[in-house]
Amino acid sequence: MSNITCKKLTKKYADLQVVHGFDLEVKDEEFIVFLGPSGCGKSTILRMLAGLEDITTGTLEIGGRDVTTAEPGERGVAMVFQNYALYPHMTVRKNIAFGLRRSGLSAEEIDTKVNDVVQMLALAPYLDRKPAQMSGGQQQRVAIARAIVKTPEVFLFDEPLSNLDAKLRQQLRVEIAKLHKKLKTTTVFVTHDQLEAMTLADRIVLMNAGNAEQIGTPQEIYTKPRTLFVADFIGSPSMNFLPSTMEGPAAKTSVGILTLDAMDFTPSTSGSATLGIRPQNISLVRQNDSDLVLNGTVVFTEYLGNEVMMVVDCAGTEISIVVDAPNAVAEGIETTLYLAQEFLHVFDSESGLRLNND
């Protein structure tokens, strides 16, 4: 069992507090992704798990053992860094074997283990090369091999794919997913790329300014964003937001009064709410009788391949929508938008919390 329990973790650099009471329970074999904007504290928390940063207050358990103050080498973790962090003067073989040597295994045991991971990651041709003689992708594979070979209780990844080009990033992402299927090692993976988070995670921890804004499966995070921040951060292009004042089911917005008669939500206490809908959930043809209707003029289109993103000006408010390429409407043409109420989100404008009852 290698579950991770974070209880009220905080981190302070002198007077600057960057993590505020972080709670998380990672189950054994789970793949957790920390997702969030730059500077929100993802790396800091990961490094606290690794023991590379002191934990200011709170407790950390790995596999049921309290490791709040344990040395990095004593926590049973292995880490892969964004810039590979290989030992530059050692060959690939020595890089991979370094940790095993420190833990005092016999030469034969080390050889067998190294050969196993070398096989797994197809590194055999590079064994006698030094890091500088390899591409970034190859170096990162070596770093992953160096982590795997120790058969740790927990893998920690800090943006391991960020320095690679798009194609390689996808390849290695798939490789990491396969490795996790096979090895089932509990993993914490930091990224600011939503695609990586969505595809790899069992659960995503969406971070904002040193707090976990929402913890949930990729689907939960996408379909039921707990707050405005999450709704805005996840999804591309980002969600459309319409600030409004509510009177019963009638929402007074800059594009007119919308009657939310087919929705189940708790009215906001302040009376001001923000409506949110993803560009993918707006249609150019009526799907349901309850669809909300907006009229506007297309001001901008962006060709995305099989889809087109259109920006439509509705009474001065710009709404973006995504439609299949053949259905796209050219710039300058007037059109009607149909908003499906089942995909509409209502947020309290003050607290930012989602008010839908589902």
Added chain:
Amino acid sequence: MKAKSHINKVFLGPPLFVLAVLALVPTIAAIIISFQNKELGRRGTSFVGFENYINLFSDRRFSNAMKVSLQWEAITVIGTMIVAILVAILLFETTRGRTRAIISTLLIVPVLLPRVTAAFVWKFMFNPLLGVINYPIKELTGAPIEFLSNIQTALISVAVVDIWQWGLFFAVILLKLLETLPKEPFEAARIDKARTWEIYAYVAIPMLAAPLISLTFVKMVESLRSFDLIYVMTRGGPGIVTETLDMYAFNQGFVESGRISYASAMAVLMLLTTIITFTVLFKWVRKWQTA
């Protein structure tokens, strides 16, 4: 391109010419004199071929000077590098910010002292009657150690001064080099269960191999020129225990017998050995580094 190389010559020509005159003229003069039998206070010289060189090989005092010079090189170079590495690591591990800056400044002071000054300061400190170093020794054992006139300790004691000057200076250079290293390999090593000494021995120091080798070469050349230090502290004594090659050449040429030609032959041999040794070493290191 053409014009540029032309300008190179214009600017480099004069200084190269001056250098050539300054360096070559005395060297050629020394070579010529070494084949003669010139002595101070004696008129008339004639060419004697290789006689001076042949005599050197049967001169016991010459082979002693050779041995002392080699010992001096080995002790000061190795001692300096070890002290530099240990002090640098100690400071890197235990200090930061302002404290580190202040200590670094203090460590550079010894090498800024003129060597003759450093030599006199330490000569007083080693003094059996008044020296601070002997004070605790006298308290403990009742008798002082005569560091500079004891056969066993004389060379080491002088070397201590040299290492004090250069080891601490190199420690500051190394400390700055350690600061420039990326911190991820250190962190990876900590997660890989490396103990502190293992992190330095297997990760940090190997990452600094190239600058460490350069520093070693600098110190090897520098150690060849320790005449002033040894002269002030022991004048080659006791006996000839600290008499290096340059000291012996100086003694033969100017102090004891005025045998200018004999001393010149020694200087020429020293020059040859140095050139050959360093050429071989350079080639060897370059080969090792590209391997």
